[in-house]
Amino acid sequence: MRTASGKRPWTFYMLAAFFTLFVLFLYGPMTVIYVLSFQGPNGGLTFPMNGFSTQWFNELVQPGRSGDIAGSFRRSLLLAAIVTVLTVLICVAAGLGFRRRFRGAAVLFYLVIASLVMPGIFVGLGISLGFQLMDMQTDWLVSGLGAQLTWTLPFGLLVMFAVIGRFNRSYEEAARDLGASAWQRMREVTLPILLPGIIGVGLFGFTLSYDEFARTVLTAGSENTLPLEIWAMTTNVTSPALFAVGTVTTVISFFVIVIGLGSIALIQRRRGHNVASH
Amino acid sequence: MKISPVLSSWLQIGPMALILVVFFGLPMLVVVVVSFFDFDHMSIVPAFILDNYDDLFSSDVTLRLYLSSIKFALIVWAITLLIGFTVAYFLVFHVQSLLIKIGLFLLCSVPFWTSNIIRMISWIPFLGRNGIFNQVLIATHVTSKPLEFLLFSDFAVIVAYVHLFTLFMVVPIFNAMARIDTRLIEAAKDAGASRYAVLREIVLPLSKSGIALGTIFVVTQVMGDFFVVKVMSGGQSASVVSALSNQIQELQYPPAAASAVILVIVVMLMVAGILRVVDVRKELAS
Numbered sequence: 424m425r426t427a428s429g430k431r432p433w434t435f436y437m438l439a440a441f442f443t444l445f446v447l448f449l450y451g452p453m454t455v456i457y458v459l460s461f462q463g464p465n466g467g468l469t470f471p472m473n474g475f476s477t478q479w480f481n482e483l484v485q486p487g488r489s490g491d492i493a494g495s496f497r498r499s500l501l502l503a504a505i506v507t508v509l510t511v512l513i514c515v516a517a518g519l520g521f522r523r524r525f526r527g528a529a530v531l532f533y534l535v536i537a538s539l540v541m542p543g544i545f546v547g548l549g550i551s552l553g554f555q556l557m558d559m560q561t562d563w564l565v566s567g568l569g570a571q572l573t574w575t576l577p578f579g580l581l582v583m584f585a586v587i588g589r590f591n592r593s594y595e596e597a598a599r600d601l602g603a604s605a606w607q608r609m610r611e612v613t614l615p616i617l618l619p620g621i622i623g624v625g626l627f628g629f630t631l632s633y634d635e636f637a638r639t640v641l642t643a644g645s646e647n648t649l650p651l652e653i654w655a656m657t658t659n660v661t662s663p664a665l666f667a668v669g670t671v672t673t674v675i676s677f678f679v680i681v682i683g684l685g686s687i688a689l690i691q692r693r694r695g696h697n698v699a700s701h
Numbered sequence: 702m703k704i705s706p707v708l709s710s711w712l713q714i715g716p717m718a719l720i721l722v723v724f725f726g727l728p729m730l731v732v733v734v735v736s737f738f739d740f741d742h743m744s745i746v747p748a749f750i751l752d753n754y755d756d757l758f759s760s761d762v763t764l765r766l767y768l769s770s771i772k773f774a775l776i777v778w779a780i781t782l783l784i785g786f787t788v789a790y791f792l793v794f795h796v797q798s799l800l801i802k803i804g805l806f807l808l809c810s811v812p813f814w815t816s817n818i819i820r821m822i823s824w825i826p827f828l829g830r831n832g833i834f835n836q837v838l839i840a841t842h843v844t845s846k847p848l849e850f851l852l853f854s855d856f857a858v859i860v861a862y863v864h865l866f867t868l869f870m871v872v873p874i875f876n877a878m879a880r881i882d883t884r885l886i887e888a889a890k891d892a893g894a895s896r897y898a899v900l901r902e903i904v905l906p907l908s909k910s911g912i913a914l915g916t917i918f919v920v921t922q923v924m925g926d927f928f929v930v931k932v933m934s935g936g937q938s939a940s941v942v943s944a945l946s947n948q949i950q951e952l953q954y955p956p957a958a959a960s961a962v963i964l965v966i967v968v969m970l971m972v973a974g975i976l977r978v979v980d981v982r983k984e985l986a987s
Contacts, residue, residue, distance in 0.1 A: 431795075434896065438791040442805070445788055448864065449812050452823035455833065459826055469826040470833060513716045520713025523706060531718050538725045540917065540972070542925025544942055545961045549728025552735050552954060555745070569724035576717055630814040636928065641949065653818050657932055666826075669819040676815040684807065 453673070460666035468663065479667035492652060492668060498563060499649035500675075503633040505568060510575045510628030515621055517576075518583025519613070539577035543637025546573050551641040566642040571632045578631060579624040586620025619687040626683035630676060736958035745954050753959035762944070763960075767967070770940045773855075773930075774923040777862040781919050782912065784863070785870025789911075790904065793878040794886075806875065813868045821861045821929055828852040828860070853935025861933045866922050870915035877911030878904065913979035917972050924968050 459466075463474025483492045521528065538546070550570050554561050561567070590613075598612045614621070636650040643651055649672060656665050739748040757763050788809065796802045812820060827833050828851040835847035850856055881904065889899050927942040941964050948957040 432896070435795050438787065438795055441787055442791050445784060445867075446808060449809065452827045452864070453812065453815075453820060455826055456819070456823040469829055469831050470836065513720065516713040517717040520710050523710050525707060525710040525714065527718075528714075531714060531721070534718075534721050534726060538721055540921040540968075541725070541729075541965070542921070542942060542968075544925070544927060544946060545732060545965065546725060546728060548949065548954075548957065548961060549730075549732045550724060552745075552958070553728050553731045555954075556731065556735075569720065572720050573725040576720065580717070626814070634814075634816040634818075636818060637925070650816060650818055653816070653822075654928065657818070657822060665822065669816070669822060673815050673819060677811075680811060680814050 456666040457670045457673070460663055460670040462663040462666075466663060468661065468666075479662065479664045480671070482662075482664045483667055483671070491647065492649075495647045495649045495652035496671075498646060499633055502563060502568065502571070502648060503629045505564075506571050506575055506632035507625050507628040509568075509572060510579045510632075511621060511625045513572075513576060514579030514583050514624050514628075515614075515617070517580055518587050521580075521584070522587060535577045535580055538573045539581075543574065543635075544641065546570055547638045547641035554642075561642050561644040563639070563643040563646055563648055566644065567639050567648065570638040570642040571635050574635060574638055575628045575631045578627045582620060582624050582627060586617055586623070590616060619690050622683055622687050622690075626680065629679050629683075633676065633679075634672075732958045732961050735955055736962045738955040738958075740953060740955045753956045754963075756956060757959055757963060766939055766941045766944050769938060770924055770942075773858065773862065773940065774920050776859055777866065777923050778916060778919050780859070780863050781867045781870040782915070784867050785874050785915055786908070786912070788867075788871050789874040789878050789908075790900075792875060793881075794904075809871055810868060817865055818928065820865060821932060824857065824861055824864070824933070825852065828857055853933065853937065855934065855938055857933040858930055858938060861929045862923055862926070865929070866919050869918035869922065870912075873914035873918075874908055874911035877908045881907045909979045913975050916975055920971055920975075921968055924964065924971070 458472070459469070460479055461475055461477065462472060462479065463476050464478050466473035521532075547570055550566050551561050554566055594612050594616060595608050598608045603611070634650055635648075636654060639648055640651060640654070647655070649668075653665075653668055653672070656668065735745060736753055737749050737751070739746040739750055739752070792802055792805055796805060825832075829835070830847050830849065830852070832852065834851060835844075838844050839847065885903055886899055889903055894902065924940075925942055927940060927946045930938055930940040930943045931946075941960065945957050945960045945964070948954075948960065
């Protein structure tokens with residue numbers, strides 16, 4: 424909102440300052456723990472830095488010192504990968520399915536929303552009780568996987584709605600007029616156009632699963648995922664090793680985010696390029 | 702071979718419906734059923750008793766827990782609304798370049814894709830007795846003694862909630878504001894409306910659906926939380942769910958289930974109340 428003379432109003436500078444403070448508020452504390460995770464061997468949980476070392480990272484790799492970090496890390500990555508694949512497949516299919524009216528659409532939609540806003544620990548409680556009643560053991564790959572899907576699928580579906588909302592169906596009709604079969608239309612027209620959004624669904628699937636706590640805590644069974652392991656550390660580890668875990672897991676998250684957003688940006692740019700050159 | 706549209710709809714929807722029914726619908730039913738069960742030291746005993754609800758309603762603790770949770774929800778709601786509205790307003794109406802707009806929006810959303818527990822823990826070196834905040838206050842002679850109330854207090858709980866949940870306010874309000882026709886604002890200005898009048902008469906009413914959606918997210922997240930309250934209050938405050946998770950740890954599943962049922966009803970009433978004030982679906986459809 425510029426004034427007629429092109430000068431920015433004073434409110435712009437107020438709001439820009441407010442926004443900057445908000446960003447500092449978001450990132451400041453996180454940055455501090457990344458720095459503190461390189462604390463020297465005798466350093467504590469806060470500043471000043473007592474030297475500089477990677478000792479707290481080494482401690483994570485050694486078994487027994489602070490729980491089973493390495494094992495829980497492997498489990499979390501595998502689980503997140505499975506959740507990502509399932510979330511993408513199921514949400515893309517469901518998103519396309521919702522374009523047609525069908526009986527029960529409203530009921531399913533309410534189920535999705537309820538699953539999204541339900542406190543996670545209740546979902547976990549219900550699943551673990553159900554397993555108990557059926558005399559089954561909870562396990563991160565079965566009950567844990569199911570519990571996490573009740574969290575990632577609603578998010579994925581909402582992303583798909585947003586993506587499909589902007590999709591122009593006349594492309595599909597044009598393909599049909601040119602004689603493409605339903606399968607060809609899907610594979611060569613619809614899915615490529617939706618691809619950036621589908622990557623977005625996968626990004627949500629991975630990051631939400633990888634960091635999930637409330638739904639997993641009662642459903643993971645005897646072996647922990649990484650967030651559960653970190654949760655246990657908050658109560659019994661009072662060394663910068665806790666921050667070192669934070670640094671490592673955030674690096675993984677950032678890596679995944681950069682790959683996800685980067686490939687979306689790449690596709691969009693190539694697309695803009697192709698349109699321009701034709 | 703041609704698949705009928707109804708069948709292909711169900712093939713596409715089926716997997717999602719199946720997983721949500723098996724891992725969400727049925728478990729919720731199980732919670733309701735178990736809330737009427739009896740229990741002893743080792744296991745839950747199928748029965749139909751109302752004792753779990755009786756105990757819940759006859760204890761003063763229940764009311765105290767709800768008041769505490771609702772207090773947190775209200776305070777966090779007010780702060781996240783103020784921040785979320787201001788940030789969204791800045792991004793939508795003051796940042797002109799689309800690329801910068803997307804960039805700043807992503808800057809706000811990236812932390813959402815990282816671990817909540819780590820983001821919460823990251824306040825500990827900041828707010829502690831010898832933490833950065835106190836070090837700065839003492840170095841600048843604002844206080845001579847470190848402030849004790851910063852960490853392991855209601856204050857710390859609220860800071861962590863605001864840190865974790867503000868994005869849930871920013872995104873829906875941003876979406877609602879982005880759909881406002883800027884010609885409306887131009888027209889109002891031409892007719893002599895002040896900046897404040899534009900905000901009150903145009904932007905605020907047209908952002909209602911976003912505010913309502915953000916409110917639902919923030920309120921349900923705070924009412925359903927237990928780990929922030931546990932860690933950041935240092936065990937001094939409790940919430941409905943933190944009490945419930947203690948019961949689960951003591952294997953008292955039926956009372957925990959009863960407590961869960963009541964909380965879900967309370968939260969649903971709150972959401973219904975919000976939807977009564979703002980018809981989100983009507984607003985979204987228009």
